[in-house]
Amino acid sequence: MAEMQNIQWFPGHMTKTKRKIAESIKLIDIVAEIVDARIPQSSRNLDIEDIISKKPRLIILNKCDMADPRKTAIWKEYYKKNGIEAIDVDSKTGKGVNLFIKAIRGVLSDRIEDAKAKGINKSIRVMVVGIPNVGKSSFINKISKGKRARVEDRPGVTRGNQWFFIDKNFEILDTPGVLWPKFEDPLVGEKLAFTGAIKDQVIDIQQLAIRLLELLSIDYKNNLASRYKMTEEEVDGLNGVDLLKAIGKKRGMLISGGDVDTERAAIMILDEFRSAKIGRITLD
Numbered sequence: 001m002a003e004m005q006n007i008q009w010f011p012g013h014m015t016k017t018k019r020k021i022a023e024s025i026k027l028i029d030i031v032a033e034i035v036d037a038r039i040p041q042s043s044r045n046l047d048i049e050d051i052i053s054k055k056p057r058l059i060i061l062n063k064c065d066m067a068d069p070r071k072t073a074i075w076k077e078y079y080k081k082n083g084i085e086a087i088d089v090d091s092k093t094g095k096g097v098n099l100f101i102k103a104i105r106g107v108l109s110d111r112i113e114d115a116k117a118k119g120i121n122k123s124i125r126v127m128v129v130g131i132p133n134v135g136k137s138s139f140i141n142k143i144s145k146g147k148r149a150r151v152e153d154r155p156g157v158t159r160g161n162q163w164f165f166i167d168k169n170f171e172i173l174d175t176p177g178v179l180w181p182k183f184e185d186p187l188v189g190e191k192l193a194f195t196g197a198i199k200d201q202v203i204d205i206q207q208l209a210i211r212l213l214e215l216l217s218i219d220y221k222n223n224l225a226s227r228y229k230m231t232e233e234e235v236d237g238l239n240g241v242d243l244l245k246a247i248g249k250k251r252g253m254l255i256s257g258g259d260v261d262t263e264r265a266a267i268m269i270l271d272e273f274r275s276a277k278i279g280r281i282t283l284d
């Protein structure tokens with residue numbers, strides 16, 4: 001997708017974001033890195049390693065309600081093998097969010113024990129980071145619900161930043177760190193666009209839907225078949241363009257002359273993917 005390779009994250013914005021995160025990093029004990037469970041690798045920004053340096057971290061696989069549960073389990077295992085704890089949550093309903101505090105305390109258990117032994121009673125402070133649209137605000141909202149007692153501003157904190165007490169000795173920064181998406185790899189760019197992390201205005205929507213159909217027809221053939229009332233053999237026999245047309249036709253999306261309105265069909269397919277109507281799908 002040539003169009004997508006041309007997108008550049010505005011460098012000025014990037015520097016400012018990076019600086020903001022770097023400032024907040026000094027004030028916190030642990031970073032909660034939110035990723036989209038449907039694309040747990042493509043929705044990461046590995047520059048985070050430099051920014052957060054050696055801070056402890058927890059990965060939150062958000063939107064797990066829309067992701068393939070089998071793959072979510074594999075990803076959690078993968079992160080664990082690489083020394084990073086991960087939890088899966090659905091910030092829309094709040095499912096799994098209750099495991100957050102315990103997971104954070106688990107990652108920091110040595111420090112907590114250490115502080116206790118020294119008689120120090122110190123709060124754990126957490127900052128949430130992630131690329132746009134992964135659900136940072138939704139997560140913070142859920143976690144701080146009913147606990148909106150704000151802690152006073154602290155010196156050194158960027159003005160406007162506040163802390164929420166969410167448990168005993170446990171505070172979360174109300175403003176998440178916004179990372180920029182990275183997509184030197186065109187396939188990563190596509191996946192970000194499928195999930196809506198890259199705005200549709202800057203990409204060719206039909207091309208995008210065709211690519212999505214191509215990918216789904218490999219790993220999620222039966223999802224496509226059952227959603228659009230086709231047989232798996234039918235799905236198998238069609239390339240992306242013909243799948244788009246066949247699906248549009250099934251849905252009666254025709255223009256004068258009897259041709260399929262592929263633009264409308266493309267919008268519908270992306271919409272149905274994004275709302276998990278095609279099923280719980282993970283593309284990484």
Ligand code: GDP
Pocket residue numbers: 062063064065066089090091092093130131132133134135136137138139
């Ligand atoms: P942010 O840009 O990272 O702060 O993302 P938002 O919190 O604004 O969420 C982006 C969109 O994803 C919103 O439409 C949310 O309702 C939706 N969303 C966030 N978390 C979840 C989730 O766990 N499941 C589902 N289904 N939708 C979610």
